[in-house]
Amino acid sequence: MRYLPLTSADRAEMLGVIGAASVDDLFADVPAAARLPGPVPGLPHHASEMAVERHMTALAAQNLSAGAAPFFLGAGAYRHHVPASVDHLIQRGEFLTAYTPYQPEIAQGTLQVLFEFQTQVARLLGTDVANASMYDGSTACWEAIAMAARITRRKRAVLSGGLHPHYVSTAATMARFTGDVLETRAPVLDAVPDDDAVIAAIDAETSCVVVQYPDILGRIPDLAKIAAAAQAHGALVIAVVTEPVALGLIEAPGKLGADIVVGEGQALGVGLQFGGPYLGLFGCREKYVRQMPGRLCGQTVDATGKRGFVLTLSTREQHIRREKATSNICTNAGLCALAFSIHMTLLGGAGLAKLARVNHARAQQLAARLAAVPGVTVLNRAYFNEFTVILPRDARDVVRELADRRVLGGVSLGRLYPQETALANGLLVTATELTSPEDIEAFGTALEGVLA
Template sequence: MRYLPLTHADRGEMLSRIGASSIDDLFVDVPPEARLDGPIAGLPMHASEMAVEKHMRRLSKKNLAAADAAFFCGAGAYRHHVPASVDHIIQRGEFLTAYTPYQPEIAQGTLQMLFEFQSQVARLYGCAVANASMYDGSTACWEAVAMAGRVTKKKRVVLSGALHPHYAEVVKTMAKFTEDEIAGAAPSLTPSPDVDGLVSRIDDQTSCVVVQCPDILGRLTNLQQIADAAHEKGALLIVVNTEPVALGAVKSPGEQGADIVVGEGQSIGVGLQFGGPYLGLFAVRDPKHVRQMPGRLCGETVDASGKRGFVLTLSTREQHIRREKATSNICTNSGLCALAFSVHMTLLGEKGLRALAAENHRLACLAADRLAKVPGVSVLNDSFFNEFTLRLGTDARDVVRKLTGDDILAGVSLGRLFPNNADLADGLLVAVTETTSEEDIETLASALEGVLA
């Protein structure tokens, strides 16, 4: 017997209350081409469990796994080596089953882990306070924009043209509901970011400037000039970082004047996982902004006996008493992914992180030098960490497709990221990490020589 807690009359009353004529009205924002109009093609309607397992295995064999290819994809999701001990620890029952502590003070181990995680993120970002994580980097980016609006009481948001386009789209989508004005820009294939051009777009109505570093083309930016220009106009500087390993080698955004630093934590402790779940990081440089932060914050205290303990210090979210006055409607944190991040970071330590960053950069330099020797290929960047942009002189999407047939995942084409910008079509974003071998680099270079000949 099916469990249907709501009757037809109940559903009709709910729809009437919100002004919807039918359940279909709730899906009008989903493009028609993305909606299912019937059963999923290729899946049998009825089958035994064993038959379904065999069918799914056949489907899975169509995937080309990162570990089975010469892998150079990045653009916000990076393949790094995750020690086996990380997975072992996060699968312990006391962590794996503790989705979120609804009676938080009872879960002292979970709270301590989140407190340690916050401390690691704050130090990594050069900030005073970090929260207990968010869903992913893109939603953290929007939450930073919303927070800047609350702090400055302004509604104009300046986005760098070199911000990851998926992050920019999330900001634009959410801004439809807050009436913020989003001043975006197109990226330009120049060796260095156009800092002067970005600064010229900041005015007295600007609430924040959003900059990515390293940016979507892999370029590094001196953030201090942007911070000074934003602060002069009463705006906040939000810095997005999608590759936290880079912060083992470059100066932290907080040290360069960023007011809010957000990003994706997937690189540390979390595998690629077909795109998720991932881990949003969020920190602020000035403690006075702590009550405007979204999400949850864990704090250290002492109990009635004077012993060290941990508490959920702030949780001004809509599920609790704040309701419509909540700083965010993000209801929880990515607890298990945050634990994986914290375990991996603890295993690395500061010395290990710096060594990992140095190895990433060394291999990336080797790759850039070798690929620049391929006839018809040029390296765009004046600076980079472990990711850089190639100019191929032809549509990079075609090149990527051809090389995939040879088990080479050559990178992410800019034409895929920016499909409406023909000027970027010959750009290929190449990422190199410690998992990339010198043999992989030579394989890619030789393949490019063959395809571009």
């Protein structure tokens, strides 16, 4: 099929219908500094396919990939071992090409997979119910805030300082259009999270309190204490889990009083993938289920008594009137949800607990080695597989120098919080089951050389 571009008259007619003077008016919400006045400088207007392949291959060769060097990055995206069977199964034709099951009678396999996924997520998060996945952890976090506002009829959300700044940014972007007020703060480099400051911010106008568990510095907040304080003011507690493997070792948030639990499922079954696509997890108390965004798959029987699966709840704007929709999610991370579910099935409950213990043990070994480096202090008293170290100088520079020595040595807090000079020397490091003793020693030796 030929590509037939619009004529100038076509464009003018379309702009007239929507009341825009020019195409540029459609980009008014994009900051002027982010817009280009013309083509990208230095980029040729055209090139052959072979030339483009050579150029892109050369650029890719400059990357230091996660599997090519000792790797200690985390901060919401984790490198775990994904069994080969996961990739093999998700590439089966009936899964790879399956889309949203609008016609349940011909999508029973997809619906069953999502039903099993929901069951696993609900058990993992400690909630009564879970939906059939969301885009990723950050958008799931925002949807939870919006859900809490609908339930409480309040518009003020308290976000703990330990919440991932990317999640905060996503929520702030969406809140611009809903009128929700977000009270945010940056974390403080203390050994334990300041739960009392979060509790002090709760009042009679608070819709919800959002707490990451473990938090962005790897610390573990007292969810039960925060939940009790929030419930005393009629506010909901939203727990955010960016590392689901942690729930193989620490108590599920729903068991500690969280009303809504959201998170990022990437760590199980889904690779790093240069940042996506990922997988949003979402669970809540059963009494709030009709305010839950996305979709819910259910189990039933047909006219002959045979087991079957249906879309039980789908309160999105494609199915009902826009003003009654609980979200504008148009599809879901179905293939990533399947990968998560397969990995969880392969592990089982005992396997997940064992994997979690291995992760924590590797992190303890890493903490001991880094603490032995002159000038380095381990911040945390408690952690799962991720913790913060304090360096004697700006961690951003240290990370770059470690990369020059072929060690990917963590995420600098200065990168996550560029405006917070008090955090500049903080470095967030992670160890998983893929972190070997040799990797740990290489990191320690390289850090000693960089800081010497």
